[in-house]
Amino acid sequence: MNSHWLILPVAIPAMTAALLVLAQAYGLTIQRTLSVGATALQLAAAIGLYMLAGDGEPRVYLLGNWPAPFGIVLVLDRLAATMLLLTGVLAIGVVLASLGDWDRKGRHFHALLQFQLMGINGAFLTGDLFNLFVFFEVLLIASYGLMLHGSGQRRLRAGFHYISINLIGSTVFLFAVGTIYAVTGTLNMADLAVKVPQVAAGNEALLSAGALLLFTVFAVKSAMVPFHWWLPPTYGTTSPAAAAVFAIMTKVGAYSIVRVYTLIFGAEAGPLAGIVTPWILPAAIVTLVLGTIGVLASRGLRDLACYSLIASMGTVLIAIGLFTAESLAAALYYAVQSTLTSAALFLLAGLLVKDADGRLPLAAAALRGNGTLFAGLYFLLAIAMVGMPPLAGFIGKLLILDAARPGPHIVAVWSAILITGLLLTIGFVRAGIDTFWRKPKSDAPSADKRATPILPTAVVAAMIAVLAALSLLAGPLMEDMTATADQLLQPQTYIRAVLGTRHSAAHMGE
Amino acid sequence: MNMTMSMEMLLATGIGAMTAVGVYLILHRRTFPVIMGLTFLSYAVNVFLFAMGRLAIDLPPIVSKTAAGYTDPLPQALVLTAIVITFGMTALIVVLSLRAYLETGSDDVGLGVPPDSADPDGRRDGAAP
Numbered sequence: 301m302n303s304h305w306l307i308l309p310v311a312i313p314a315m316t317a318a319l320l321v322l323a324q325a326y327g328l329t330i331q332r333t334l335s336v337g338a339t340a341l342q343l344a345a346a347i348g349l350y351m352l353a354g355d356g357e358p359r360v361y362l363l364g365n366w367p368a369p370f371g372i373v374l375v376l377d378r379l380a381a382t383m384l385l386l387t388g389v390l391a392i393g394v395v396l397a398s399l400g401d402w403d404r405k406g407r408h409f410h411a412l413l414q415f416q417l418m419g420i421n422g423a424f425l426t427g428d429l430f431n432l433f434v435f436f437e438v439l440l441i442a443s444y445g446l447m448l449h450g451s452g453q454r455r456l457r458a459g460f461h462y463i464s465i466n467l468i469g470s471t472v473f474l475f476a477v478g479t480i481y482a483v484t485g486t487l488n489m490a491d492l493a494v495k496v497p498q499v500a501a502g503n504e505a506l507l508s509a510g511a512l513l514l515f516t517v518f519a520v521k522s523a524m525v526p527f528h529w530w531l532p533p534t535y536g537t538t539s540p541a542a543a544a545v546f547a548i549m550t551k552v553g554a555y556s557i558v559r560v561y562t563l564i565f566g567a568e569a570g571p572l573a574g575i576v577t578p579w580i581l582p583a584a585i586v587t588l589v590l591g592t593i594g595v596l597a598s599r600g601l602r603d604l605a606c607y608s609l610i611a612s613m614g615t616v617l618i619a620i621g622l623f624t625a626e627s628l629a630a631a632l633y634y635a636v637q638s639t640l641t642s643a644a645l646f647l648l649a650g651l652l653v654k655d656a657d658g659r660l661p662l663a664a665a666a667l668r669g670n671g672t673l674f675a676g677l678y679f680l681l682a683i684a685m686v687g688m689p690p691l692a693g694f695i696g697k698l699l700i701l702d703a704a705r706p707g708p709h710i711v712a713v714w715s716a717i718l719i720t721g722l723l724l725t726i727g728f729v730r731a732g733i734d735t736f737w738r739k740p741k742s743d744a745p746s747a748d749k750r751a752t753p754i755l756p757t758a759v760v761a762a763m764i765a766v767l768a769a770l771s772l773l774a775g776p777l778m779e780d781m782t783a784t785a786d787q788l789l790q791p792q793t794y795i796r797a798v799l800g801t802r803h804s805a806a807h808m809g810e
Numbered sequence: 811m812n813m814t815m816s817m818e819m820l821l822a823t824g825i826g827a828m829t830a831v832g833v834y835l836i837l838h839r840r841t842f843p844v845i846m847g848l849t850f851l852s853y854a855v856n857v858f859l860f861a862m863g864r865l866a867i868d869l870p871p872i873v874s875k876t877a878a879g880y881t882d883p884l885p886q887a888l889v890l891t892a893i894v895i896t897f898g899m900t901a902l903i904v905v906l907s908l909r910a911y912l913e914t915g916s917d918d919v920g921l922g923v924p925p926d927s928a929d930p931d932g933r934r935d936g937a938a939p
Binding site: 430441451453456459460463464468470475 | 836841844848851852854855858859862863864884885888891892895896898899902903906907909910913914919920921
């Protein structure tokens, strides 16, 4: 099955980004039109691919029509399709929100955003370990630009940290890829899944070193303890639109963990089966706890958004770390809703809080008139983030707790999630009181008469509506996600779909 | 000790030395040594990747009728990609740290703007904070 639709989520943003660089000379309007149009197209493509993947049959796209273990493949299974759809929804929201003011602060915002989307979509689709590295680099390079967009002293300093940690991460990624290639002689994920169980006894140690190095890289990407410290300065100082789109980057790390450690080093990997299982759960619990402490200690809405993102990553990784069908489905559901919640929180914080360099807040002045509106939005997002009913965060946490119920980790998981839930609530309540109920200081900047930025506010509201829809449709969605988790835990279909192409490609060549 | 053995020894110690130098330099608190450290790490990983196809002497990486055997071409392609990416990244981080130095007047990698360079324009001629 060789459908050309699979290349669209990579091709559309790549072409658009190049066009946008050229369109720079012709003003912002044409760039915005192009960017919004392309993002809408990507969303449409993602919806189409989600429907396509719905029948449970992984689709394979051979780049250059080279047969599978030799050429690079793109693979669309349910997990990839779900993540693509999430990216599409998030992207259209961020693009629309940036139209107000944020894309004006520097040049090439939309081009960088499209390159970023290309990298993210590619990372979700690729079926090759080295190609995953390349798409990681694409999304990182774009994110360096986006992170520094608009510039400013604190942003530059945080940017140096961010780029350094990611360069080190890329180096470790290459070491891991090299080690794995040296032992197995392949980098195609499906082929690796076949070769890893057959590894010679003398090479086991080398291969497990490679697998754990790879895990380190993904842990850096997903902000897992002890590699979480780069996130708050980076996301906290960058522009709100960039931070909102970065909310999905941590999920790229989580996605890679799920992909590699179910497919390649999963239950069927012989001596290396479940190699990360002893590491991931404790690290995830500590991540959740440290994120929560960060929320309690944060001094503003931006810090709050950053640390609550770390806490939510901890929750997602706890669910992933259990590696059962129920827990993976719950992790997916929670990851989807927490991405949107985090992104909305970053956008809202951007509307309310001073820029990192003390520039004029967009809506702080408008807050006096529209305080109720913003406070209401914050209230709903806080409900979603700490996991109270009726929004999707509650259902996500409930599913994770339920997934941990039969297992041996029930005490650790339940106490971690429930206690941090309470502490998160306290943190969010306190931040809300500080922001919305305390009287403004007399030396606060006098209210300028700028209107409430309509588009970003509407986007935040729309994301909350999506969260509500996620919780209303939780039943049918969970059926899909359970099917996704089942597909992940039976890698045979994936392997057959990829390696079976050897023959079909030969046919097409005739 | 034959030729491959001594080459393996040389490569392995070379990679180890470059990694050690890279890690040592990255732990500094000035941007310049950190960038040098990153560069050393990327050199080390490039050589490492190159050696992952196993070391072979006098063998071509492309198909040839007269060849007695082949050396694995894939790691060479990987190294090429890695070199291009790290080159671009190094250029970016050099520009970034220069810009940060010019704007904040310090090349310290600490996150807060150092108190003695926090004048509003952020320009300061002296280097050492």
